[in-house]
Amino acid sequence: MNTSTSIKILVLVIFTLATLNISLSSNGSSGCIESEKQALLLFKQHLLDPTNRLASWVEHEDCCRRWVGVVCDNVTGHVLELHLQNPTNLDWDYDDNWNRDDYEAYKRSRLGGKINHSLLSLTHLSYLDLSYNYFGGIPIPHFFGSMLSLRYLNLSRAGFGGLIPQQLGNLSNMHYLNLDGYFDFYDYYNARLDIENLGWLAGMSQLKYLDMSFVDLSMALDWLQTVNMFPSLKELHLSYCHLPPPPSTLLSRNLSSLAILNLGRNDLQNTSHVIMRWVFSLKTLVSLDLSYNDFEGPIPNGLQNLTSLRHLDLSFNQFNSSIPDWLYGFSPLEFLNLRGNYLQGQISSAIGNMTSAISLDFTLNDELEGGIPKSLGSISHGLECLDLSSSQLFGQLTGHLGYFKNLRQLYLSNNSIGGSIPESLGELSMLRVLHIFDNKLQGNLPESFGQLVNLDLSQNNLSGSLPKCIHNFSVMATQYDSTTLRLVRSIDLSDNNLSGEIPEGVVKLQCLLSLNLSHNHFSGRIPKGIGAMKLLEGLDLSDNQLSGSIPQSISNLTFLSYLDLSNNDLIGKIPSSTQISGFPASSFIGNQLCGPPLTQNCSAANGEIDPSMRNEDRGDDGDGDEVDWFYVAMAIGFGTGFGAFLLPLMVSRRWSGIYFQFLDRMWTRLLLLHAKANLISCSLAALKQFLQNISFFPF
Incomplete structure (x- = not known):
């Protein structure tokens, strides 16, 4: 048998065995x-x-x-x-x-x-x-x-x-x-x-991911030496672990692959020099979280060594310097969080060098001041979240805001920003959250707010009326995409100088959870179809000049957990429902309303209802006043019929006596209908008194 034949037989045997193995x-x-x-x-x-x-x-x-x-x-x-x-x-x-x-x-x-x-x-x-x-x-x-x-x-x-x-x-x-x-x-x-110590971790030499956040490591004095021994470790999360002070020196640094480090919420203030020296040596870091550690002084210059950083969180420490220019020069940096420190000075124009920035958070730094740098426009193409709230910034919003095409969240609250809101805001099709409350904004609201799901412009000096096309908040009016699934859908325009009527279009915002228009000068009626806003959990229309009755459809808001209609010019009966009567009386005070939860009985308040509203209320779907107005009409007819007999009563005492006996019998019967016909009761009482006065006329 030659070599070629042997090879063929060997291949055939191998193939047969492989087929048999697969079959088995x-x-x-x-x-x-x-x-x-x-x-x-x-x-x-x-x-x-x-x-x-x-x-x-x-x-x-x-x-x-x-x-x-x-x-x-x-x-x-x-x-x-x-x-x-x-x-x-x-x-x-x-x-x-x-x-x-x-x-x-x-x-x-x-x-x-x-x-x-x-x-x-x-x-x-x-x-x-x-x-x-x-x-x-x-x-x-x-x-x-x-x-x-x-x-x-x-x-x-x-x-x-x-x-x-x-x-x-x-x-x-x-x-x-x-x-x-x-x-x-x-x-x-x-x-x-x-845990008492971390020495047992040494047996996991192939470890790539370790998360022991919220585990009490206060007794683990060897924590830093132990985690420093894993050359393959890529992620380390030790947030809120009560980490004890590490030794002042480290014999080796084997974390050659570490990309993500989270040491947040550990109060490392007293060991900052040791921790920082170790952190500065981790040249492969891409994400670093040192938040909530009470670090003091200037932002450490050693962070410059971490040239691969894309995510840096230094929030809620006690850094009290200005923001160094070298930090703005971190071109790969995508997420920078400096929230809740004591940073000072102005935001440098060098911020325009952060060309990779996606999210910048400088909020709650009370001593940051000055204007918003125009150089921010240089990074407008990629920026998705900008938070400069709760500082001492001033200036005005300009039409350049429209350049931030990818912006999803903008927070500028608690500053001194003035001027009007530019119309270019409506061009930001990606914007979902806009908070500019507690500033000095003036002028009218823009005609379009794009596709916002969370708008807060409260505590400004805005004037004019609500846009008629307010229902064009399309994300709040219809189903929302997955990127906005967890965002609270709310509108807060309270504490401004807005006026005019609340447009009916607002009821088309059927995905809205919270609406606050309080402390303005809105007039007219509450939109009749407000009950269509099925998901509404909070409604505040207090301290305006709203008039008319409360629409019965408000009883359809079954998720409503907060309601305030106080201090308006509303009249009539509060709609009867378990949902509405469960709110405190303070939600309705300062109006001319009656019925639960107020103690005022509606029968005593009917005479105070504005007669000009009667015909309107009759056409109000579901307002529940049709039966009441039927009895009003019956009382008027009854009074007209009685008027036909006034002349003979005034002429003849005999006829007067006969009719008074008849009236007494009728009065007894009508008392039985008192609960159903409040208006008739009041009318007949007045009429009886009038006829009694007639009987004393000298003939």
Whole structure:
């Protein structure tokens, strides 16, 4: 047999064996491994699952193909991954706009109970995610340290408490470890994680991601030496850990790959020189968070060494210098947060050098002053968020504002900015949030505000009327895209000099949650269709000159939790509904209103209703006054008929006596109708008194 033939036979054998192996593998993956299915069912039995998230975990279904959250090897059928994180988790750090319904949905969908050791049977499990559940403060199971195949373990904000077991250090294959201990503000101190030292972490030499935020590390004096030993570590999060002072010297710096470092909320003031020296040596950093640490003095020049930085957060410290020009010169910097310091001086024109800037936050620096630099226009193409509020800035908004085509959020509140709002504002199609309250703005409102979802221009000197096309706030009028899903949809124009009527178009803003037009000079009636704003949670129209009755449709606002209509010229009965009568009387005082929650009885107030409003009210859909006006008409007719008899009554005492007997009988009967015909009662009482006076005339 020659060499060529031998090679062909060898290739054929290899191909046959490979085909046989694939066939056998395919047959083997027809279902999950029974022992692992039973282990998962036992694990499920010890869990609390109030929303039945694991309903698919049943005996007769294939755990690899049908069970939610279970991922198996396609060839062997072994369980590789368990994705059991809360599907409705709330990110407390970055999601400021969650509401009560969001929170309740989050709580309901949390798994709880106990972690059964049957998970040890999953010998090939490499991925376990139990984040954003609630296990009631129980310790992290020690046996997790025996699940040696684990490469990914996420127990963040899941309600574990007590000492973190050092057995986790046995997981030498671990790449991702998230033990973030903050899961719920209200339960935080009931189940806090803590640790005595971090030496056990040395066993995880392949670690790339470590998050121990909100874990008490106050006893871990070796924290900096330990985290400094991981050459593969790319992300390190140690926020709110009560970090103790590190040693004054470090023997080695092995964090050669670290890109993201978060040391926020640790009050590192007394160790700032050691921490800063270490931070300055991390040349690969792309994101640095040193917020809430009480650092003092000028912004450290050593930050210039971090030339790859794109995200820098120095907020809520005590830096008290001017903003250095070298910081403006960080051309790669995309996010800069200097909020809540004591920075001084003016914002330099060098800010125009920040050509990569996406978000700039300089708010709550009371000693920043001067005008807004024109050079900001040089970075207008990429800027999405600009916050210069709560400083001492002055000047005016100009038409150049229209150049910021990608701007999504603009905050200039609590300054001394004057002038009018430029019409070019309406050209910013990406703008969603505009806050310029507590300034010195004047003039009329622009005809268009683009696609805002959150507008606050309160506490200015704006005048004129609301634009007729206010319904063109299209994002508030219709469904909103995913980028605005979490933004509070509100309009606040309070404390200005606005006047005129509230346009009917406002009721088309059916996605609006809050409307505040108080402390202006608005007149006319409350829009009749206001009940169409189904999602409205807050409505404040107080301290205006609104007149007429309150539309009955306001009772349709079932989500309304705040209402203030006080100090207007409103008249008539407050619409009857559980929703409206539940508000305090202070929501309606300073008007001519009656009915709950006010103590004034409507029967005593009817005579004060403006007669000019009667015909209008009759046409007011759902105002509930039709029956009342029917009795008014009946009383008028009754009075006319009685007038036909006045002449014989005045001429003959005999006829007068007969009619008074008849009137007494009628009066007794009419008293029975008093509850239904308030206006008739008042009219007949007056008429009876008049006829009695006639009987004393000398004939």
